[in-house]
Amino acid sequence: MITVIGGGTGSIKLVRAIAKRVQDLQVISNVADNIWLMGLYICPDIDTMVYGLSGQLDIGKGWGIKEESYNFLEQLKILGQETWFRIGDKDLAIHVTRTRMLKEGQSLLSITDWIRRQYEIQPRIIPVTNNHVETRIITEQGEMHIQEFWVKNKGSPEVRGVRYEGLKTSIINQEAIDAISQSEIIVIAPGNPVSSIWPIVSHKVIKKELVRNRKRIVAISPIIGSNPISGPAAKYMNAVGVEVSVAGVASLYNEFASNFVVSSNENPETIGKLEKAGLYVSKTEIIMKDNRDELNLADFVLGFLKK
Numbered sequence: 373m374i375t376v377i378g379g380g381t382g383s384i385k386l387v388r389a390i391a392k393r394v395q396d397l398q399v400i401s402n403v404a405d406n407i408w409l410m411g412l413y414i415c416p417d418i419d420t421m422v423y424g425l426s427g428q429l430d431i432g433k434g435w436g437i438k439e440e441s442y443n444f445l446e447q448l449k450i451l452g453q454e455t456w457f458r459i460g461d462k463d464l465a466i467h468v469t470r471t472r473m474l475k476e477g478q479s480l481l482s483i484t485d486w487i488r489r490q491y492e493i494q495p496r497i498i499p500v501t502n503n504h505v506e507t508r509i510i511t512e513q514g515e516m517h518i519q520e521f522w523v524k525n526k527g528s529p530e531v532r533g534v535r536y537e538g539l540k541t542s543i544i545n546q547e548a549i550d551a552i553s554q555s556e557i558i559v560i561a562p563g564n565p566v567s568s569i570w571p572i573v574s575h576k577v578i579k580k581e582l583v584r585n586r587k588r589i590v591a592i593s594p595i596i597g598s599n600p601i602s603g604p605a606a607k608y609m610n611a612v613g614v615e616v617s618v619a620g621v622a623s624l625y626n627e628f629a630s631n632f633v634v635s636s637n638e639n640p641e642t643i644g645k646l647e648k649a650g651l652y653v654s655k656t657e658i659i660m661k662d663n664r665d666e667l668n669l670a671d672f673v674l675g676f677l678k679k
C-alpha cells in the first residue's frame with residue numbers, strides 16, 4: 373500500500389500518476405481550505421482529488437471541472453450575492469450533495485468515500501479529520517480565511533502570519549493513521565508546505581505516526597532554489613519565518629521525513645545542508661508539465677519501494 377499526504381494542484385499531478393501504477397493507493401487530504409459559502413460546504417482540496425482521479429479536472433486551471441459553464445454564478449450575481457468563489461454548474465452538484473449529507477448527520481469521511489465510489493475512483497480519499505479546520509491568513513488588512521485571501525483578494529494583501537483554527541482540537545480519522553502505519557511508503561506530495569501539508573502533518577496524532585514511520589517517508593520538494601513552482605507558498609513561508617528553499621521545507625519536515633526528492637538543478641550547497649541534517653536526498657526532474665513528467669516522477673517515487 374502507498375499513502376500520499378497532500379492537497380491541491382501540485383499534489384493531484386503526482387497522485388493521478390501514482391494511481392496509474394498502483395492499485396492500493398490512499399490519499400490523506402487536507403481539509404483546512406474547506407469553507408462554508410452560499411450555504412454550501414466546499415472542500416477544494418478533496419474536490420481537486422475527486423475530479424483529478426475521475427478524469428474530470430480542468431487540467432489547465434488545476435481545479436474545477438473541465439468544460440464548465442457558470443449559469444448558477446450569473447444568477448447569483450443578479451440576486452446580488454457574492455460570486456468571488458467560482459462554482460461552475462457541474463461543480464455545484466458535489467457541493468449540494470455533500471452539504472445535504474452533512475446536514476443529515478453523515479461524516480465528511482463517509483461522504484467523501486461515497487462520492488469516490490459514485491465516480492468509480494479506485495484510490496481511497498481520506499479527509500484527515502471530519503472536523504472543521506480553517507487556515508487563517510493574517511494580513512495588513514486583517515485576518516481572513518485562506519480562500520478569501522487567495523481567491524477573493526487574489527493573494528495581494530501583505531501576509532503577516534498564518535494560523536490554523538480548530539486544528540489542535542480536531543480528531544484525526546483513524547483511517548488516516550491506519551493508512552500511514554500500513555503503507556510501504558508514505559509520500560508527502562509537492563503541496564504548499566504551509567497551507568496544504570502543515571495542517572495535516574503538524575497535528576500531534578499524525579506527527580507521532582509519521583515519526584514512527586520516518587524511514588518510509590518520502591517528501592517531494594515543491595520548491596527549486598528559492599522559487600516555488602506555483603502559488604503563494606513563498607508568501608506563507610516568509611510570514612511563518614521559514615526560508616523559501618528546499619532547506620526551509622526540510623526544516624519543517626525533517627522530524628518525520630527521512631527521504632527528500634529535489635530537482636536535478638538544485639543548488640549543491642542546499643543539498644549538502646539537507647544531508648548534514650540527516651536526510652537522504654535524491655535528485656530528479658520534479659516539475660510536472662505533462663503526463664510524461666507526472667509518470668516519471670511517480671516511477672521515481674515508487675523506486676523507493678525497492679530501497
Ligand code: GDP
Nearest residue numbers: 380381382562563564568594600601602603660
Ligand atoms: P497553492 O500553493 O495554493 O497552489 O497550494 P497547493 O497545495 O496546491 O500547492 C501547490 C504547491 O505545489 C506549490 O508550492 C508549488 O510550488 C508546488 N507544485 C506545483 N506544481 C508542481 C510540480 O509540477 N512539481 C513540484 N515538485 N511541485 C509543484
